[in-house]
Amino acid sequence: MPQTLEPLLRSQPFFAGLAPGHVALIAGCAANVVFPAGTFLFREGEPAETFFLIREGRVALEIAAPGRGALVVQTLGEGDVAGFSWLIEPHRWEFDGRAVRRVRAVQMDGTCLRGKCDTDPRLGYDLMRRFAAMASNRLQSTRLQLLDVYGHAHGS
Amino acid sequence: MTETVNQRQARPADRAGPAAFPASALDHMLDAIRRRGFRLVGPVVRDGAICYDDITAAADLPAGWTDEQDAGAYRLRRRDDGALFGYATGPHSWKKYLFPPAARLLPPEQPPDRPFAFIGVRACELHAIAIQDRVFLGGQHKDPHYEGRRAEAFIVAVNCGEPGGTCFCVSMAAGPRAASGFDIALTELLDDGGHRFLAEAGSERGADVLRQMRARPAADADIRASRTVSERAAAAMGRAMPQLDLRGLLYENYGHARWDDVAARCLSCGNCTMVCPTCFCFGVEDVCGLSAGTGDGNPERRRSWDSCFTMDHSYLHGGPVRVSVRSRYRQWLTHKLATWEDQFGTPGCVGCGRCITWCPAGIDITQEVAAIAADP
């Protein structure tokens, strides 16, 4: 089935501009998945050997805090990528990933992909750049959230 | 520099040519103005400085006094003649009459019962009044308080013969000789021809006053002497603003290291804004209960001079926009010399030097600009 996922991967914004040979290569690590609403794509602390390209639905990144319930840190939607722990040691999920609505996604096998990156460093570098851009983007958003720009400002 | 908005003064006068009169006849002029219903205000010596206050006669003027000025320094000194206007400028400016330091907005205040006659207005101050005219009367919304005080004001300019150590009106194209915006412009002459005044009418009513006091037509020698006074004054400026595109320079230098340097010296006291004849910022405050002046317990709305050196000036819910002294000094200087032009179509500085003289830290606006210009 990998051949059928190639066009799908190419249409994902995250992989836009990736060399055709590389798309074919990574398609071998991809699989279509569906998560009903309320189920978890991944749980904090579990081994992270995959990541997801979200095609449809909404994923909430959550942290369970004692006494406060689950706090939604960020939500991801169509076109977003969930997960970069597969790339970074010790390969464990940092958040819970819960399907808020039914989620259709492409699941990428991280172990398989890491192997291909090791053999083809050009693919590895290209993917690393994409994940770095995504991480920087998420970090920037988190900073903005931390600023609490709409927060209450009682002065005079 | 724009012309004054006062139509009466803008109208060409009945030009019979300059007149002249002996210093002893100045009272005739003051009487003639007072008889027309004006409240006379002029320079007097008070608290060790030349201030503006009500006057009744030439005897109230600072005869035989001059001022010595430098950065952060002001001192009165005796002259060896009886000059009545032999000083530069003091800590006051005419804005304290046209735009009083504190006023009640609501309920509306009664306008003054008599219009002002300002005696002894310098060329730089005429420009300052013209600048405030633009601010308070030139826009879509007029300031009725200013308008009421300004509309009828009679202006007797006295050309500067004794610029101070902090003066730089020549480099701001604002002096030392009065060109427009006055009813009468005087030059005090102290040469061998005797203590006398050359008088030029700038309006119909100014010409009327000169006719009434029977001033004789000026001799050519008096006219020449008057020109000499202005030429000497122009050559005696204590300071000069660098002659360059200040707006362009300052717009490109919001990040200049000099702002940190001056911030280390500036006390953020706001003295410069209080003595500045063009600074117009005011704060509005509602007061009620015992602090309200009407005595009936109803709330009042008041306004008073504000300064961009205070934190409150830029306060927005949550905190001030301009937190650092660096940003507040930069706001003040850049407003004077650059952003004012965009906001009101004139520069905001006339080169009177008050901000230099009355700065407790002796900060000199011309030096700060020169430092930025030297290393843009």
Add this chain to the structure above:
Amino acid sequence: MRTAADTVRPAPPSWIQPRQWRVAAADRESADVVTLALTPPEPFRFQPGQFNMLSVPGIGEVPISISGDPAVTGRVLHTIRDVGPVTRALCALGPGQHAGVRGPYGTSWPLAAAEGGDLVIVAGGIGLPPLRPALYQAIGRRDRFGRIVLLYGARTPADLLFARELRSWRSRFGLDVQVTVDSAGRGWHGSVGVVPGLIPRARFDPAAATAFVVGPEVMMRFTVRGLLAAGVPDDRVYLSMERNMQCAAALCGHCQLGPFLVCRDGPVFCYRPLARWLGIREV
């Protein structure tokens, strides 16, 4: 910039003396936000984006954007967040009481210039009320615009303003309404994240779009970056700025923003001339 200030208007009313307007209704929108419906003594006209000076005698006066429909002249809405003594006093007013009002002041959203293309409205927090009159007007002339996109961010789901109305705009007028919050619990099924993050996912034609943005200055800076990155031309992005205002008549000097007086040259500014000033700290 095309603004209401360019059109000829009769002599302005006194900037000193407010008129007393009766409070017809006071509706709580969230824990700290109230909408006052005020009845003007005579029909009141304003342009979307303009503001009034509202006052409570003895306490003070503040600029508040008008948040209602410009086509309604007999009931004027102001949506006020309690952030200080004056806004607190305004938020505490009830029907039958009075507020001092003078206005309207300032420039307005250039809706006419935006016609023929897509309209992208980006609001953060209490930035939605100043944009609502523009939305009403655009909806009233729905056929003159392409897509109308509203991207709206708030602190938490409980802080979202005009929630019912947002839903009706989406269903009745085909508005693409995207809402996000900075933080939420499980009960929230919408998006969590910042407003600029909504831009890449919004569907509009950037080359023919006009964007109106209101929110905290930091949010606006990042939003503009996102809009420009998406391809919206910098002269088709408009912001509403906020500064200390005490007279609203370009006289008191407090609302300076570099060469601009926000009460006179704003609050609505075209981004292009404003850009360099937004980049200077503490200006």
